[in-house]
Amino acid sequence: MRIVVLAGGIGGARFLRGLKAAQPEAEITVIGNTGDDIHLFGLKVCPDLDTVMYTLGGGIDEEKGWGRDDESFRVKEELAAYGVGPDWFGLGDRDVATHLVRTQMLGAGFPLSAVTEALCDRWRPGVRLLPMTDDRVETHVAIGEGGERRAIHFQEYWVRMRASVDAHAVVPVGAEQSVPAPGVLEAIAAADVILFPPSNPVVSVGTILAVPGIRDAVAAADAPVIGLSPIVGGAPVRGMADKVLAAVGVEATAAAVARHYGAKGRAAADDGPAGLLDGWLVDEVDAAAVADVEAAGIRCRAVPLMMTDLDATAAMARVALTLAGEVRA
């Protein structure tokens, strides 16, 4: 079975571990968000690609969900001693090696997709990890401070400010000029199932869909498209998705996110972007939302959606694949 997953950071990576456990024989292609990328100290850091690679490759810091396990921060301390900022982004010493290899290969002219493949030669994540594009896309957030509006890098909003101020807009800078990375459109067209894991629908899945061609490919795909809600009981399970959902005018509920992705085959009411979903999983606490989501033309099931351990996550993946089978029938 060929499964394509549009994945962002921690939630997406953890879901993939369960998917691999549920379907060990499946050929899984991950289209990874690169809008979180940041250039620091001359290095290109790809947080969402690295989170997937480390999580599936066994090198992740389990407690944080990002960066390397058994990490030290001597380089970070030395940079601070030089007064060289920013000091708010936790760059670990072992993680720096990944960025050195990546930056060196990019400097030698290799595209990000080739670099990612080379890094995965070491980590063996057990999935094909493709960046959404080889072009530079960096999400920025428009915030209003003291009356004037300014744009800051997503990582500064997320890590330094902990999303503590309202976001007025979320802009994947560079997305409009970007093209899908090699293999991305082909993987979508050839998929038997396409999954939207419980990643951030705005800055992760949304950013991937902002690369011209990807959204249309998903909308046109024969494969059933099944999503899992990252919002449970009106709040994000992790992270601060509610802050960026507000920026795009989407209520932080399981049903609102489903409607935001839209029902496949149904152009949105105001002939907006093509609808994508055939099915949507909500947590049992949101069972009341099932009728609402089904009324929007999206098949819906209420099941446990907390990724408390590998078995729970594998069970979620199994239900998503079962729903895909039902939708296809």
Ligand SMILES: O=c1nc2n(C[C@H](O)[C@H](O)[C@H](O)CO)c3cc(O)ccc3cc-2c(=O)[nH]1
């Ligand atoms: O909350 C944080 N997230 C950190 N993250 C996570 C990062 O902000 C992710 O983009 C978000 O978690 C969203 O996926 C890192 C990810 C990396 O790959 C490398 C370094 C960091 C450093 C931090 C950090 O200091 N604090």
